[in-house]
Amino acid sequence: xxxxxxxxxxxxxxxxxxxxxxxxxxxxxxxxxxxxxxxxxxxxxxxxxxxxxxxxxxxxxxxxxxxxxxxxxxxxxxxxxxxxxxxxxxxxxxxxxxxxxxxxxxxxxxxxxxxxxxxxxxxxxxxxxxxxxxxxxxxxxxxxxxxxxxxxxxxxxxxxxxxxxxxxxxxxxxxxxxxxxxxxxxxxxxxxxxxxxxxxxxxxxxxxxxxxxxxxxxxxxxxxxxxxxxxxxxxxxxxxxxxxxxxxxxxxxxx
Numbered sequence: 001x002x003x004x005x006x007x008x009x010x011x012x013x014x015x016x017x018x019x020x021x022x023x024x025x026x027x028x029x030x031x032x033x034x035x036x037x038x039x040x041x042x043x044x045x046x047x048x049x050x051x052x053x054x055x056x057x058x059x060x061x062x063x064x065x066x067x068x069x070x071x072x073x074x075x076x077x078x079x080x081x082x083x084x085x086x087x088x089x090x091x092x093x094x095x096x097x098x099x100x101x102x103x104x105x106x107x108x109x110x111x112x113x114x115x116x117x118x119x120x121x122x123x124x125x126x127x128x129x130x131x132x133x134x135x136x137x138x139x140x141x142x143x144x145x146x147x148x149x150x151x152x153x154x155x156x157x158x159x160x161x162x163x164x165x166x167x168x169x170x171x172x173x174x175x176x177x178x179x180x181x182x183x184x185x186x187x188x189x190x191x192x193x194x195x196x197x198x199x200x201x202x203x204x205x206x207x208x209x210x211x212x213x214x215x216x217x218x219x220x221x222x223x224x225x226x227x228x229x230x231x232x233x234x235x236x237x238x239x240x241x242x243x244x245x246x247x248x249x250x251x252x253x254x255x
Contacts, residue, residue, distance in 0.1 A: 001028065001029070001032070001052060001053075002052060003051070003052050003053070003054070003055040004049060004050065004051055004052060004055055005022070005049070005050035005052065005251060006047060006049060006245045006246075006249055006250050006251060007022060007047070007048045007049070007050050007250060007251050007253070008045070008046065008047065008048070008247065008250035008251065008252045008253070009040050009044075009045055009046065009047075009048040010045055010253065011042075011043060011044070011045045011173055011176070012042060012043070012173055012174075012176035012177045012178075013042065013178075014042050014179065015036050015039055015040055015048055017178065017179075018048055018253065019034050019036070019050065021253050022034075022050065022253060025253060025254060029052070032052055032053055033052070033053050033056055034050050034051065034052055035050075035051050035056050035059065036048050036049055036050055036051065037049055037051065037059055037062035037063045037065070037242075038062075038063060038065075038067065038213065038242065039121060040239060041083065041085075041218070041237070042085065042177055042179075042181065043083055043084060043085050043173055043234075043237065044217075044237040044238070044239065045237070045238050045239075046069075046237075046238040046239030046240055046247055046250075047239045047240065047241065047242050047245055047246075047247055047250055048239075049062060049242055049245060062242075062243075063213055064213055065213065065242050065243030066151065066210055066211065066212060066213070066241075066242075066243065067210065067211060067213065067215070067239060067241065067242050068152075068208065068209070068210040068211075068239070068240045068241035068242075069208070069209055069210075069211070069217055069237060069238065069239050069240065070156075070206070070207070070208050070236075070237070070238045070240055071206075071207050071208075071209065071217050071220075071221070071234060071236065071237050071238075072204055072205070072206050072207075072234070072235050072236035072237075073204065073205045073207070073220075073221045073224060073232050073233070073234060073235070074161070074166070074202055074203075074204050074221075074232060074233050074234075074235045075094070075096055075101065075202065075203045075204070075205070075225065075228065075230055075231070075232045076090065076091050076093075076094035076096070076202050076203065076230055076231060076232075077089070077090060077091065077193075077202065077231055077232075077233055078091055078222075078225065078231030078232075078233060079233050080118065080119065080133065081117060081118075081119035081218070082117045082119075082216075082218035082219060082221055082222040082233055082234060083218045083221070083233055083234040083235070083237075084169075084170045084173065084174070084190075084233065084234075084235050085119075085174065085177075085181055085182075085186060086119065086186065086233070087182075087185070087186060087189050088186075088189055088190055088193050088233075089193070089231075090193065091225075091230045091231035093229055093230040094202075094203075094230065096203055096228060096230060098158040098203065100228065101158050101203065101205055101228065102155050102158060102205075104224060104227045104228055105153065105155055105205060105207060105224065106153065106155070107227070108150050108153060108220065108223070108224065109150050109151075109152075109153045110149065110150060111147055111148065111149045111150075112147070112148065112223075113145045113146070113147055113148075114145060114146055114147075114148045114215065114216065114219050114220070114223065115143050115144075115145050115219060116129065116143055116144050116145070116146070116216060116219065117129075117216055117218050117219050117222070118130070118132070118133040118138055118143060119133050120216065122144065124141050124144070125141075129141075129143070146214055148211060148212050148214060148215040149211060149212040149215075150209055150210075150211050150215070150220075151210045151211060151212070152208075152209060152210040153207065153208075153209045153210075154207060154208045154209070155205065155206075155207055156206040156207060156208060157205070157206045158203065158204070158205045158206075159203075159204055159206070160201040160202060160203055160204065161201070161202055161204045162198065162199060162200065162201055162202075163194040163197040163198045163199065163200045163201075163202065164194075164198040164199065166194060166202065166235070167190060167191070167194040167195070167198070169235070169236075170187075170190050170235075171187060171190070174186060174187055175187070204235070208240075210241070217234055217237055218233075218234045220234075221233055221234040
């Protein structure tokens with residue numbers, strides 16, 4: 001039995017759902033203790049390291065490893081979760097130039113204080129932030145900040161996507177999600193927002209970045225939107241590296 005598994009978590013599964021599926025497909029791990037250093041959101045995919053039995057004692061060591069991501073950021077739309085799994089609204093300022101977007105993305109490199117997204121599992125007073133968000137109690141707390149570092153940053157492209165293609169992507173991902181994530185309400189809002197704008201073209205940036213532990217890529221998207229005096233959300237995210245572990249060597253779950 002291996003002490004660590006480099007698992008590829010697919011889109012639409014939570015880390016716990018991915019572990020449950022891994023155990024079903026690998027019965028020899030059924031009764032073993034398995035945890036993961038570094039959560040991956042349901043809408044994200046890529047490396048999820050599984051620590052087996054005694055390897056769990058090294059959790060902090062694994063948590064400190066740098067991570068690399070491929071991310072796609074959409075401009076001109078905002079959501080309360082900073083990604084597609086949130087209630088969307090259009091931002092009136094959509095007159096952006098690709099060169100300006102590239103300039104502001106490059107400025108993200110380095111260290112800065114990042115505010116955690118309201119829909120996250122970070123706990124305050126024993127309750128996850130998403131509890132306060134869902135129950136309209138965010139005014140009772142202060143969203144925590146942490147210092148993060150973006151160490152390397154590459155802009156792969158800045159291009160457009162139509163509302164029609166965007167809506168199809170969003171509905172496919174969210175419809176495959178299991179659990180209570182406000183799916184019906186969210187899809188209804190996305191339908192309402194995009195069905196009258198199916199031919200509208202939205203700017204999209206594709207980037208690769210490596211960052212320190214604890215970095216929320218959703219918050220990077222939100223911060224980038226603010227720097228451009230508009231809104232921005234994360235629409236696709238793939239974790240490609242954790243320390244020495246590479247996505248090319250990940251174990252895939254069967255369907």
